[in-house]
Amino acid sequence: GERRAKAERMFGLMDGFLKSDPISLQKDILNHVEYTVARSRFSFDDFEAYQGLSHSVRDRLIERWHDTQLYFKRKDPKRVYFLSLEYLMGRSLSNSVINLGIRDEYAEALSQLGFEFEVLAEQEGDAALGNGGLARLSACQMDSLATLDYPAWGYGLRYQYGLFRQLILDGFQHEQPDYWLNFGNPWEIERIHVTYPVKFYGTVEEELLNGKKCKVWIPGEMVEAVAYDNPIPGYGTRNTITLRLWAAKPSDQYDMESYNTGDYINAVVNRQKAETISSVLYPDDRSHQGKELRLKQQYFFVSASIQDIIRRFKDAHNNFDEFQEKVALQLNDTHPSLAISEVMRVLVDEENLDWSRAWGIVCKIFSFTTHTVLAEGLEKIPVDLLGSLLPRHLEIIYDINFNFVEELKKRIGMDYNRLSRMSIVEDGAVKSIRSANLSIVCSHTVNGVSRVHFELLKTKLFKDFYELWPEKFQYKTNGVTQRRWIVVSNPSLCGLISKWLGTEAWIRNVDLLTGLREYAANADLQQEWKMVRKVNKMRLAEYIEAMSGLKVSLDAMFDVQIKRIHEYKRQLLNILGIIHRYDCIKSMNESDRRKVVPRVCIIGGKAAPGYEIAKKIIKLCHAVAEKINNDSDVGDLLKLVFIPDYNVSVAELVIPGADLSQHISTAGHEASGTGCMKFLMNGSLLLATADGSTVEIIEEIGAENLFLFGAKVDEVPMLREKGTDMRVNLQFARVVRMIRDGYFGFQDYFESLCDTVDGGSDFYLLGSDFGSYLEAQAAADKAFVDQEKWTRMSILSTAGSGRFSSDRTIQDYAENTWGIERCRCPF
Amino acid sequence: GERRAKAERMFGLMDGFLKSDPISLQKDILNHVEYTVARSRFSFDDFEAYQGLSHSVRDRLIERWHDTQLYFKRKDPKRVYFLSLEYLMGRSLSNSVINLGIRDEYAEALSQLGFEFEVLAEQEGDAALGNGGLARLSACQMDSLATLDYPAWGYGLRYQYGLFRQLILDGFQHEQPDYWLNFGNPWEIERIHVTYPVKFYGTVEEELLNGKKCKVWIPGEMVEAVAYDNPIPGYGTRNTITLRLWAAKPSDQYDMESYNTGDYINAVVNRQKAETISSVLYPDDRSHQGKELRLKQQYFFVSASIQDIIRRFKDAHNNFDEFQEKVALQLNDTHPSLAISEVMRVLVDEENLDWSRAWGIVCKIFSFTTHTVLAEGLEKIPVDLLGSLLPRHLEIIYDINFNFVEELKKRIGMDYNRLSRMSIVEDGAVKSIRSANLSIVCSHTVNGVSRVHFELLKTKLFKDFYELWPEKFQYKTNGVTQRRWIVVSNPSLCGLISKWLGTEAWIRNVDLLTGLREYAANADLQQEWKMVRKVNKMRLAEYIEAMSGLKVSLDAMFDVQIKRIHEYKRQLLNILGIIHRYDCIKSMNESDRRKVVPRVCIIGGKAAPGYEIAKKIIKLCHAVAEKINNDSDVGDLLKLVFIPDYNVSVAELVIPGADLSQHISTAGHEASGTGCMKFLMNGSLLLATADGSTVEIIEEIGAENLFLFGAKVDEVPMLREKGTDMRVNLQFARVVRMIRDGYFGFQDYFESLCDTVDGGSDFYLLGSDFGSYLEAQAAADKAFVDQEKWTRMSILSTAGSGRFSSDRTIQDYAENTWGIERCRCPF
Numbered sequence A, B: 001g002e003r004r005a006k007a008e009r010m011f012g013l014m015d016g017f018l019k020s021d022p023i024s025l026q027k028d029i030l031n032h033v034e035y036t037v038a039r040s041r042f043s044f045d046d047f048e049a050y051q052g053l054s055h056s057v058r059d060r061l062i063e064r065w066h067d068t069q070l071y072f073k074r075k076d077p078k079r080v081y082f083l084s085l086e087y088l089m090g091r092s093l094s095n096s097v098i099n100l101g102i103r104d105e106y107a108e109a110l111s112q113l114g115f116e117f118e119v120l121a122e123q124e125g126d127a128a129l130g131n132g133g134l135a136r137l138s139a140c141q142m143d144s145l146a147t148l149d150y151p152a153w154g155y156g157l158r159y160q161y162g163l164f165r166q167l168i169l170d171g172f173q174h175e176q177p178d179y180w181l182n183f184g185n186p187w188e189i190e191r192i193h194v195t196y197p198v199k200f201y202g203t204v205e206e207e208l209l210n211g212k213k214c215k216v217w218i219p220g221e222m223v224e225a226v227a228y229d230n231p232i233p234g235y236g237t238r239n240t241i242t243l244r245l246w247a248a249k250p251s252d253q254y255d256m257e258s259y260n261t262g263d264y265i266n267a268v269v270n271r272q273k274a275e276t277i278s279s280v281l282y283p284d285d286r287s288h289q290g291k292e293l294r295l296k297q298q299y300f301f302v303s304a305s306i307q308d309i310i311r312r313f314k315d316a317h318n319n320f321d322e323f324q325e326k327v328a329l330q331l332n333d334t335h336p337s338l339a340i341s342e343v344m345r346v347l348v349d350e351e352n353l354d355w356s357r358a359w360g361i362v363c364k365i366f367s368f369t370t371h372t373v374l375a376e377g378l379e380k381i382p383v384d385l386l387g388s389l390l391p392r393h394l395e396i397i398y399d400i401n402f403n404f405v406e407e408l409k410k411r412i413g414m415d416y417n418r419l420s421r422m423s424i425v426e427d428g429a430v431k432s433i434r435s436a437n438l439s440i441v442c443s444h445t446v447n448g449v450s451r452v453h454f455e456l457l458k459t460k461l462f463k464d465f466y467e468l469w470p471e472k473f474q475y476k477t478n479g480v481t482q483r484r485w486i487v488v489s490n491p492s493l494c495g496l497i498s499k500w501l502g503t504e505a506w507i508r509n510v511d512l513l514t515g516l517r518e519y520a521a522n523a524d525l526q527q528e529w530k531m532v533r534k535v536n537k538m539r540l541a542e543y544i545e546a547m548s549g550l551k552v553s554l555d556a557m558f559d560v561q562i563k564r565i566h567e568y569k570r571q572l573l574n575i576l577g578i579i580h581r582y583d584c585i586k587s588m589n590e591s592d593r594r595k596v597v598p599r600v601c602i603i604g605g606k607a608a609p610g611y612e613i614a615k616k617i618i619k620l621c622h623a624v625a626e627k628i629n630n631d632s633d634v635g636d637l638l639k640l641v642f643i644p645d646y647n648v649s650v651a652e653l654v655i656p657g658a659d660l661s662q663h664i665s666t667a668g669h670e671a672s673g674t675g676c677m678k679f680l681m682n683g684s685l686l687l688a689t690a691d692g693s694t695v696e697i698i699e700e701i702g703a704e705n706l707f708l709f710g711a712k713v714d715e716v717p718m719l720r721e722k723g724t725d726m727r728v729n730l731q732f733a734r735v736v737r738m739i740r741d742g743y744f745g746f747q748d749y750f751e752s753l754c755d756t757v758d759g760g761s762d763f764y765l766l767g768s769d770f771g772s773y774l775e776a777q778a779a780a781d782k783a784f785v786d787q788e789k790w791t792r793m794s795i796l797s798t799a800g801s802g803r804f805s806s807d808r809t810i811q812d813y814a815e816n817t818w819g820i821e822r823c824r825c826p827f
């Protein structure tokens, strides 16, 4: 009665959804400037305008997000929970308004107020809660999950400090903490009431419950996990899903003992340390094994997420009978693999299910994707550390392993070597848990990230497991979202594509891009295509000039390698090639020089703070650039630029401006690579080894449309074995000698860098690939001279990039791994 | 041209000010629920409704705050900057809507939506950024500064953990950290761009600048101070002033050196420690001398505030000629006294003024109010600590002292005792800076907080200085704001007063309260007055029952003592009196008992975490309550209740329900006391010693209208000297013996407590005042029986409370100390 009347009153007060005509948008922006940002609406700067603008977008996101969540709740479909410790979201503003379909309305509204949308969008800082490929992949997949209407949740950590900012001083990398929340974050919704306790340390005791022996974990420390929801809008749909990130807060539940003032202050300051659990992203995905804080982060993340997932399930179900029909849990690499033991623990210890019933459930809900190539890269957790931090989990993992090994013995007999290789527990100097083995044993599906990677898994990395359970193994070649990587970051190309395809439908259905093939040689398209590319190169050239003062020629080939600095990615090979080119130019006469294709070589990427060799590569790049760029013999024929602080928004700017891009990892070292896909989509030609996803790219666009070189995956071991026996490429020896001789200065400093490729120690085979690398570069030069041919290759690159959309990846996961169905929220 | 057109467009989009009719309020509340809190507008709970509500109030505050700040900027009047390390603001919602004049509109709007204003207001947590009297005084004075239209700024620290929460377990106090920002704080505006670097440690070097020797401080550590503005609305005016609180954030300006992954993580985690500077309020205002963190807090606060103040001045002025005409700096106790050396440092080292010119300015801008009574309570900073944390400041203080002592020698000659007493530097086991001496030397005015206090300053604490500079010394008796302490917390009394005075003008002009005197004996007023008091007692009784399960009789006299637990405040005297009363009742026969005036004794207050004796007093109170409340011989004749977690909102509930209140400090120990004023305003009768402001209360309402007892200020030293010689009050000896004998249990635990009052060690004179205390209590009983007389006394208390409004205090400060004038923002 009365309650009803009041509800109707509230309904009556609601004007329906927020309007998106320019006047409404303007009012909303100004109101946010005045009331949310608390600035006067008559005097505010670009940043404050950005804040007002983004809050008005947030309001519109919230409407759809609410409706989607309600709809999912009502429909109760099977949901996928994507567990990842890293997300590299980058900026949200442009992406949001484009996915919401109100980009132009906003641009119009702002221009009437005297602001430019692009300028305000530049005010946003990157959300850089991840290191590189794996993290950006998570972000692309979230976009696809939302766009394809899948009932999905992303879970992650809300680091207060994202990936360090790279500062270059005198050519050396310095790391600056990225306190990215400094200026507020309108894209998240703090859910102060969505909190869970997370426990650590303590002991396990045995208790009798109804005559049944139970294990009870008496924790020694407790912190609170608080949810921050980041709405992820789909494109061309009302669906807006949730990326839920957890932050650590001191727990209120424990009383604090303190008997004098000094103790009280210390006690409070100590509690505050709880917050440091989620405070900082580890800056490298490999070298932090055995660090307690890292393990704490992993469990903190897993525990909060699993509590939340089980709570949501129990809200709608009275028992666990349907759990596996309603829940799919995706492990993004092994980082969240403690989720397996956590689900077992909750089901057995807290929900009082039998071990075997719980085990049956666990085996049906987990799927696992590995991004690793080498056995050395697999994560291990020292047993001592795990036993102290999570005593009950260690017990559970031991029990899982016991059952598994018993079973295995029945299947394969007493092959102790194989048993010990496959055991979840590794005996050795440091007894450890092998997270990958745990993940494989407990998952129904194990995925690789490209076909090459899949072959490696079957034949090397997980050979034993593949032979045991071939049906578990699949692969889904990675993909990237064309929404961010074309529509957001390359609007001119986006317009051109839609124009020639006669539709925007490719933005949701990327296979349509192949339609461009038939116009690849069309002179009109070629003309327009070149114009678009020129505009993007101009934007990049302006950025380079603003950043470094260096003026570069737009007629030069823009040759880009941007990605994390790593020996296996071989930025050094690139630099050595540049030195070679420089050396050649120096020794040419005037008329020969006139035939040289001018190049602007662009390198960018961060080195892990503890990775000395990678840092030396950065310094070498700067030293070589210093020499070349100031040599008047060279002029516009060759320039070398290092773009500092590579991140998503830098990528959005650089990729559309690249003529050529390099993906030159030693074959067998790149699991997939996603950078190459972004370049491909944007019509950059690839200069690449046959590694990771490149192999599949070749299939799509044909080997004649890119510049391939170097040893193949199966040649690498043999070449390594030969080692010192090989005759060294003379040109290679010469350029290394130039560095060693101090031609670029810093002679002593570069010595150890040269040692990594010189003589017998050239693990990544720079020397043996150098010859074919130079040939590929020459081929690229040759192709570039023929602009008609180059442009055709460029169009065909874009036209063939459809298979590398994360939409395809996600659909494959949904159908073949997770078993989920679309759930589209009605308008 | 174009810019103009765009500005006009923005103006056009502005609908004028936010409307406050019920429909507009409802829409605003629901919009905030949906978009700010991100809940569905169809399902939200009381807390979320509170959030939506308070955000809608915030919007309205922001409008006025903007206008006020713009107006001040335009008028550029002399401004007062109130520097205080503590503010006890309590809740903001009710206070804000009342001062904005839209309380009833909100209540109406909410009730149509099915919510009750009072219930939502209860959802708000206290902002408890202070310990007790001093901190609540700052809050009251901010309200008066806003209401009286003074151009004032409050500056303070934004502690993440306010005053600890008091939890009582088995009668013992436990401290819980007060992580008050957990659920967001709509009353503050984060000013992310208002930041200043604050420096610590390092060295001082000498440099030559234009042939002049300069000192340059090379700091060793740097953190960032970020401003959080809390708008403080005045009542009956558009003026809304700023309380600016500083929070510490890691500084971005320094590069971080780290050479391997482990170092990087540690480096980031260490930076985070910067935040701990402002993270926790020291829970006691006395015992943390010589703590580095405390000194860091003080300087952090001072440095950020002074930078902000000088920046504001320089925005409008090209040189410092007018500084003293535009800036008044008020030091609330010595906690911010580093501001003196900081202003000197900035003027001399950074603005390059001559020392003598800078000194001339400093001497004209600072005023200092002391809240201290005893020399032992004065703050000292060890020279070693200061020299390491703030090396340049130590030098400056030494220079100030050198000049001062030279000057002093000329005035008083070589009286070494006096010189060493007055020196800013104290030589002793630990060489220290005397903050009070520094503050007196550098301030143009030194204020006490009551007449009694002033006398103490002149004759004891600052005798030497008073004799040197009698013209510097003044006093302003403290006051409290009738807005919060009647209008907000006692709405029924507020209505009654306005009805009988025929106006609400007393809310801004409190002297009008004296108009009630003529109706003190009016039977109608008395009747209504009693009704109001009954309603308030009922509310308090309900609270007591909800909290403790204890049912109390409304016919009983509610006898309240709430304030920090301290030996000098003598809660123990109160408890001993209650034991005595209990003892008497036990020994009475039925018919005698029928003559006993029933009492509900209510005690509340926090003990500093390190203050053992105070904690024992709390435990004793619970032990005695346990005994009495469960004794069926006693029944309703006597109840004892301890109200846990005393804070501003508990005070707002308890004070209106008190018949009698106790302010029974040993004479000469309470500088002023403000609790008594709140009770007085609310018509509670006082049972008090002649201490602090009570002396002036007696003048206002006449000694016949309260219950005075105990030794006078000038009798105390003599009584202390006599000490053990005195004949002990027999009743006193008996009740102490009961505790010692274990009558209330915990015999061993209470022994040291009894020792503080037993035999020769009764420093606070409980024994010698006990007799007259019991007499005063008997007089109160007698008066209570005559309800007509009691009610008259009660009315006269309220009628005489006008002088104890902080409006009077602030006006006095403005005219006689700061020299500022009103600056009223037009509507």
Ligand SMILES: Cc1ncc(COP(=O)(O)O)c(C=O)c1O
Residues within 6 Å of the ligand: A088, A131, A132, A133, A136, A562, A563, A564, A646, A647, A648, A651, A672, A673, A674, A675, A676, A678
């Ligand atoms: C910021 C950033 N880092 C790393 C990557 C991964 O690059 P790659 O796959 O070339 O290593 C990408 C794009 O894929 C990126 O945008």
Ligand SMILES: Cc1ncc(COP(=O)(O)O)c(C=O)c1O
Residues within 6 Å of the ligand: B088, B131, B132, B133, B136, B562, B563, B564, B646, B647, B648, B651, B672, B673, B674, B675, B676, B678
């Ligand atoms: C929460 C709180 N603490 C302390 C005080 C100071 O009380 P008193 O002056 O009685 O010590 C007051 C009121 O004045 C208060 O509201």
